[in-house]
Amino acid sequence: MIRAATTPHPRLGVVKLASCDGCQLTLLNLEDELLAIAERLDIVEFPEATSHRSNGPYDVVLVEGSVSTPEQLEQIHEVRREAKLLVTIGACATAGGIQALRNFADHDAFRAAVYAHPEYIESLATAQPVADYVKVDAELRGCPINAAQLVELVTALLTGRRPNLPDEAVCAACKRAGRVCVMVAQGIPCLGPVTMTGCGALCPGYSRGCYGCFGPREQANVSSLSRQFISLGRSPQEAGRLFAGFTGYAEPYRDAIVELGGLPGASLAGERAHRAMGAGVNAEGKS
Amino acid sequence: MTNVTKSAIGFLPRAGFQHLIELLAEDGRTVIGPTVADGAIVYGEIHHVADLPQGIGAEQAPGHYRLVHHADERFFAYAVGPTSWKRFVFPPTLALGESRRDDHGHVSFGPAPREIPRLAFLGVRACELAALGIEDRVFLGGPYTDEDYRARRANTLIVAVQCAEPAATCFCTSMGTGPGIRSGHDIALIELDEGFIVTAGTPAGSAIVTRLDLAEATAEQLTAGADQLAAARDRIGDPVVTAGLHDRLLAKLESPRWAQIAERCLACTNCTAACPTCFCTSVSQRSDLDGHTATTERRWDSCFTKGFAAVALGGNFRPRVQDRYRQWLTHKFATWIDQFGTSGCVGCGRCITWCPVGIDVREELNVIAPPPQVSAGPAEAAQPHAPRSSVFRVEGVRRETHDTVTLALSTPDGIDWSTARGEFVMVSLPAVGAVPISISRRLPRGLELTIRAVGPTTTVLTGLERGAEVGLSAPLGHGWPVAAAQEHDVVIVGGGMGLAPLRPIVDEILAARSRYGDVHIYYGARTPSDVLYTEELAAWAARDDLEVGVTVDRADATWLGRVGVVTHLFDRARWDGTKALAFVCGPERMIQATVNALAGRGLTPDRIFISMERHMECGVGLCGHCQVGPFFVCKDGPVFSLAQLGDVFGREGI
Numbered sequence: 041m042i043r044a045a046t047t048p049h050p051r052l053g054v055v056k057l058a059s060c061d062g063c064q065l066t067l068l069n070l071e072d073e074l075l076a077i078a079e080r081l082d083i084v085e086f087p088e089a090t091s092h093r094s095n096g097p098y099d100v101v102l103v104e105g106s107v108s109t110p111e112q113l114e115q116i117h118e119v120r121r122e123a124k125l126l127v128t129i130g131a132c133a134t135a136g137g138i139q140a141l142r143n144f145a146d147h148d149a150f151r152a153a154v155y156a157h158p159e160y161i162e163s164l165a166t167a168q169p170v171a172d173y174v175k176v177d178a179e180l181r182g183c184p185i186n187a188a189q190l191v192e193l194v195t196a197l198l199t200g201r202r203p204n205l206p207d208e209a210v211c212a213a214c215k216r217a218g219r220v221c222v223m224v225a226q227g228i229p230c231l232g233p234v235t236m237t238g239c240g241a242l243c244p245g246y247s248r249g250c251y252g253c254f255g256p257r258e259q260a261n262v263s264s265l266s267r268q269f270i271s272l273g274r275s276p277q278e279a280g281r282l283f284a285g286f287t288g289y290a291e292p293y294r295d296a297i298v299e300l301g302g303l304p305g306a307s308l309a310g311e312r313a314h315r316a317m318g319a320g321v322n323a324e325g326k327s
Numbered sequence: 328m329t330n331v332t333k334s335a336i337g338f339l340p341r342a343g344f345q346h347l348i349e350l351l352a353e354d355g356r357t358v359i360g361p362t363v364a365d366g367a368i369v370y371g372e373i374h375h376v377a378d379l380p381q382g383i384g385a386e387q388a389p390g391h392y393r394l395v396h397h398a399d400e401r402f403f404a405y406a407v408g409p410t411s412w413k414r415f416v417f418p419p420t421l422a423l424g425e426s427r428r429d430d431h432g433h434v435s436f437g438p439a440p441r442e443i444p445r446l447a448f449l450g451v452r453a454c455e456l457a458a459l460g461i462e463d464r465v466f467l468g469g470p471y472t473d474e475d476y477r478a479r480r481a482n483t484l485i486v487a488v489q490c491a492e493p494a495a496t497c498f499c500t501s502m503g504t505g506p507g508i509r510s511g512h513d514i515a516l517i518e519l520d521e522g523f524i525v526t527a528g529t530p531a532g533s534a535i536v537t538r539l540d541l542a543e544a545t546a547e548q549l550t551a552g553a554d555q556l557a558a559a560r561d562r563i564g565d566p567v568v569t570a571g572l573h574d575r576l577l578a579k580l581e582s583p584r585w586a587q588i589a590e591r592c593l594a595c596t597n598c599t600a601a602c603p604t605c606f607c608t609s610v611s612q613r614s615d616l617d618g619h620t621a622t623t624e625r626r627w628d629s630c631f632t633k634g635f636a637a638v639a640l641g642g643n644f645r646p647r648v649q650d651r652y653r654q655w656l657t658h659k660f661a662t663w664i665d666q667f668g669t670s671g672c673v674g675c676g677r678c679i680t681w682c683p684v685g686i687d688v689r690e691e692l693n694v695i696a697p698p699p700q701v702s703a704g705p706a707e708a709a710q711p712h713a714p715r716s717s718v719f720r721v722e723g724v725r726r727e728t729h730d731t732v733t734l735a736l737s738t739p740d741g742i743d744w745s746t747a748r749g750e751f752v753m754v755s756l757p758a759v760g761a762v763p764i765s766i767s768r769r770l771p772r773g774l775e776l777t778i779r780a781v782g783p784t785t786t787v788l789t790g791l792e793r794g795a796e797v798g799l800s801a802p803l804g805h806g807w808p809v810a811a812a813q814e815h816d817v818v819i820v821g822g823g824m825g826l827a828p829l830r831p832i833v834d835e836i837l838a839a840r841s842r843y844g845d846v847h848i849y850y851g852a853r854t855p856s857d858v859l860y861t862e863e864l865a866a867w868a869a870r871d872d873l874e875v876g877v878t879v880d881r882a883d884a885t886w887l888g889r890v891g892v893v894t895h896l897f898d899r900a901r902w903d904g905t906k907a908l909a910f911v912c913g914p915e916r917m918i919q920a921t922v923n924a925l926a927g928r929g930l931t932p933d934r935i936f937i938s939m940e941r942h943m944e945c946g947v948g949l950c951g952h953c954q955v956g957p958f959f960v961c962k963d964g965p966v967f968s969l970a971q972l973g974d975v976f977g978r979e980g981i
Contacts, residue, residue, distance in 0.1 A: 076616050192613075199618030201759045202783040204611045208596065208632045211683075215600030216419035216627055218369070220409050223683045225366040225392045233595035233683050247365060258633045259648060261593045268390070268684045 057105030096122025140289035214241035337541030360449030390685025406494035426757035453505030458603035496676030607951030614758030650980030665957035749802025822913020851893030904929035
């Protein structure tokens with residue numbers, strides 16, 4: 041839609057939950073486009089860029105991070121009420137993020153292992169993607185999100201068309217880029233066939249398997265791929281752990297991790313907790 | 328050494344090979360050939376013999392590829408790797424055009440700037456020559472051609488090298504494409520330990536060959552060349568029985584094996600990307616932030632992606648992976664023959680090696696369609712033509728329902744559209760998108776399109792005002808055979824938006840009413856507020872030479888007419904179906920029910936015509952999205968007789 045000059049600019053907010061700010065940085069790093077975007081949108085809330093706070097209502101709100109604390113849970117409901125369009129950005133917001141690996145283990149044990157005074161830490165037992173709590177209108181995947189996809193989303197919002205965000209496997213982009221399959225040619229396990237494209241098949245371009253940053257694609261045949269990992273010489277548990285990255289909590293990666301033996305998280309957490317209580321620290325230092 | 332005469336066969340010693348590369352470069356060509364990168368022999372730029380994979384080969388198996396070292400010094404002792412030459416004549420991404428739309432709604436369309444590189448392909452195998460031949464038929468052999476492909480192809484010189492090291496995944500022998508080189512090359516080489524037997528296939532090849540410092544090939548060398556070819560052929564064997572494969576495969580559309588393959592298949596698209604003949608594409612637009620300028624870009628797509636057979640409102644004709652695998656395999660080995668007069672497979676084995684989970688098409692073919700009859704269709708003559716958008720102006724907007732409008736569009740170039748054939752046009756708006764829309768009326772200086780807002784593009788189109796401009800392709804596809812209905816009774820059955828493409832039939836009949844027998848028009852809509860063309864329906868109903876019935880699924884307080892499905896309108900009609908032709912358009916389920924009801928009234932499949940809905944992207948049979956069995960719905964349809972569709976009609980997941 042072509043906007044008349046008199047139309048007020050849409051109000052854009054950026055909201056952060058449990059996250060590393062990397063996705064916000066992607067927006068901040070749009071050096072060529074950010075000024076042009078700022079001319080067409082009123083960016084009213086953007087914690088990574090300005091400490092100036094402004095509440096909604098928003099025409100569009102970009103949400104980074106997963107819901108990990110009781111406070112964030114309250115916040116996301118408030119943001120939803122204030123936003124016409126809620127777009128989750130990044131692996132944390134769309135899949136729970138790396139912090140959602142705690143969902144496979146004992147939250148209290150982790151808390152006790154990491155913090156000297158766990159009683160001061162208020163966190164939820166699990167870190168969840170935003171869509172588990174409120175309706176999400178669109179999502180940008182990735183850890184971090186892809187700058188070109190972000191510009192595409194903003195452009196589509198401004199021009200009133202459907203954002204062109206492909207639903208294909210990483211393999212499609214990988215082969216268009218002319219890359220050699222790392223799994224077939226080098227036996228390196230790669231999540232590309234079950235992962236949503238968006239990164240431009242970055243890791244296979246460096247002879248690494250895909251880590252699944254963009255999360256599972258539609259109809260991801262995770263069980264067939266895990267069988268192949270095993271036939272490439274990985275143990276079932278190793279195969280399962282390959283799915284346990286930034287989007288490991290997303291189905292069906294989550295199911296694969298559990299089916300293939302789970303993560304050694306609970307025992308690890310227990311061990312650390314034991315150390316934190318003074319039993320193992322010195323012993324480790326000496327051994 | 329002396330230059331040999333044209334009739335004699337030349338021999339190029341290994342030390343002279345660098346000279347060949349230089350001659351190709353002197354001819355102004357970038358030489359593309361085999362080179363080692365990322366653990367494989369890929370095709371890249373070759374500047375020097377040192378770039379070639381000398382002494383290196385590859386071990387291949389389903390889902391497995393590893394480089395191996397040879398004892399000899401050969402440059403070409405490997406079987407085809409992950410790259411196929413299609414990448415260079417049919418690029419993975421290609422800017423097709425640039426378009427603009429200003430604040431006043433004026434639009435313009437132009438071609439994208441394009442540079443066609445001058446290339447030499449070095450090391451093309453027999454199977455790959457066959458693949459290029461197949462792509463020639465796909466892109467240049469039909470009524471619509473891909474001019475970008477034509478230009479790239481014409482600018483390429485081909486140096487073929489006969490295969491002597493087939494892989495365990497090869498089956499060119501079965502597909503009849505190799506390993507011996509027969510045609511399609513400019514220069515052909517047979518590599519021996521000490522050098523190359525050289526022959527030219529074209530004058531362009533000959534111009535290079537005559538500048539090489541060649542010896543005359545000895546009888547021993549020629550025998551050695553023939554022997555290694557025979558050995559290669561023996562090693563491959565004949566793994567797939569292709570006799571009758573077309574019919575055998577299409578007889579097994581309901582095989583339980585499809586579901587079993589889907590348990591393994593990742594639908595990752597590696598097979599279609601690696602395949603040297605797969606040609607499916609999708610088109611998208613990139614625009615500036617204001618939507619003023621946009622670039623239309625085409626990219627390789629695959630029948631394995633979720634969106635490939637999806638249509639508006641969330642419909643998907645091939646929702647399951649087993650549907651997509653069946654589409655791919657049956658297209659490649661069967662319906663391709665109906666479309667292009669040749670199999671789509673050359674037996675290069677890439678889809679086997681590069682399948683991450685090692686699905687082997689040879690095995691699947693033998694399990695699904697075990698052996699043995701031969702089938703082939705004719706190739707169509709080439710008529711260089713590509714539809715280009717012309718700018719049309721919105722002359723009038725009529726709101727039909729809450730979500731549907733009819734746009735009257737005029738062409739500024741004065742072409743008489745009232746007689747234009749074709750069923751639909753691709754309507755494009757810069758930075759928004761392009762959608763296929765059926766013509767709902769032909770006008771002397773333009774046409775009418777009835778558009779329902781079902782997605783972002785149609786939402787923008789239905790919001791256009793008088794004076795706005797859009798891009799329109801020439802009318803595409805095969806429409807209703809209205810002329811064939813002369814001297815017959817006519818039954819027209821529409822459901823929902825399906826009345827729009829049927830309206831030109833009524834126009835055509837009314838323009839020469841006496842030539843037709845009885846005419847019955849039956850129309851069903853969801854609710855009274857969804858009824859299209861209410862005034863025209865009333866006008867038609869007022870005539871004594873038309874029978875008009877309208878029904879709705881759900882009535883409201885204002886509705887005094889019939890309620891129920893559209894077939895109820897003629898359940899008890901007295902007309903005789905054996906004298907009638909029927910034209911049916913609407914949602915898939917409504918078409919199914921109508922066709923059953925019509926058949927029950929004596930209409931034979933050759934006299935029932937339906938319009939099929941499918942995902943259309945290019946509109947001219949080049950992108951692959953809309954395929955149904957052997958048909959491209961855009962090019963061969965969208966209107967088909969039931970007799971034409973045969974058992975494709977009503978089949979799930981096709």
